[in-house]
Amino acid sequence: MDAEVRLRTRGSVGYEADPAPDCELDYYLVYAEPDDVWRGVAPCGVAVEEFVLHEDFAAAGVDSAVWSAGEGWWSSAGFSRSLRADARVRSVVRPASRSAAAEAYRRLTDTDLPLAPQLRELFADRDLRPGSAPLRLGPAQVPTGFFDRRVYRILFAGDLGEHGMADLWCREWLQPVDDPAEPRVLGRGSLAVQTHEFSWELRRIGFGMAWSIDLTALLGSDSESEPAALGTLLHRLRRLLRDQGLIPVTVERFS
Structure with missing residues (x-):
């Protein structure tokens, strides 16, 4: 996908497996x-x-x-x-x-x-935050080569504004998207870590006073039932938009 930015190495984007306390x-x-x-x-x-x-x-x-x-x-x-x-x-x-x-x-x-x-x-x-069993969003079948497929939504409140959007593109974690078929999707990114594949979209919700990053995680073989790379990436994406002035509301799991 042309709008996707492939971030294959941790060092290229300052990826940290274990954030400081x-x-x-x-x-x-x-x-x-x-x-x-x-x-x-x-x-x-x-x-x-x-x-x-x-x-x-x-x-x-x-x-x-x-x-x-x-x-x-x-x-x-x-x-x-x-x-x-x-x-x-x-x-x-x-x-x-x-x-x-x-x-x-x-x-x-x-x-x-x-x-x-x-x-x-x-x-x-x-x-x-209210707890509930994950809702199935997207195909239930896990792609070949992976053992699990999950979808998360990080929800934010506030107004991102043009300045905040411009700074996001400079950070290399999001690539701008201009797709008439999906006008609410403004950016996409992806990352491969070990045997896992992650991709995400920045979405505008309502009239621009709420935003989300929707993350799809394809989990490969791993000794951890909850891979640390997934938790670190969710933390990093939440911090990415918070740094632009948005307030993180919750992290929901849909599948």
Whole structure:
């Protein structure tokens, strides 16, 4: 397929089999007003999240904790839900790197941002994801040479925008697609790791305020029932769009 980008080696795209513990957490800066980030006003809080996964890498829930001036650290599943459901909340929350969150936290508290193990101790109110048996999406027959075929959807809230789209193409994980037959599919990519073959599509849902990456995984012979490469790739694709300002909502398994 011409629109596909073939990424055959880990080194060519910075593929990491085992992300560092702090990289498994998602960091956000919280502002008092929507325009503060563009006006250079310092954030008033820092949020930290971590997706909790089932053994098959589908999402079981989201743990979170927030530091805000005057309140210190607190944990609320309600904040996690509103971040994903309420555009007004998203307007004052910006995804950030660990280093950016640590810098903001030091300015606010004059202390170092706790490391991942200490941050996890602050998670007290999990935002649960409903559990259900995978729905069959696509052909049930597994292609020759593979032992399993799975389909996952990583769902995101927010507006990607033209700038975010342009940066995605520069990252080599997605190749632009212009297919009149599938107007909601804007990008495709693929990757081969060991005996496994992965392919994915970036889709626009609704009127552009929700997005998804739909991943098809063809799993080859492997000693692991849940190959680490699959979990790492789902994590990497989720982080890819989060880095462009979208908020990951859930990871669903359809087959």
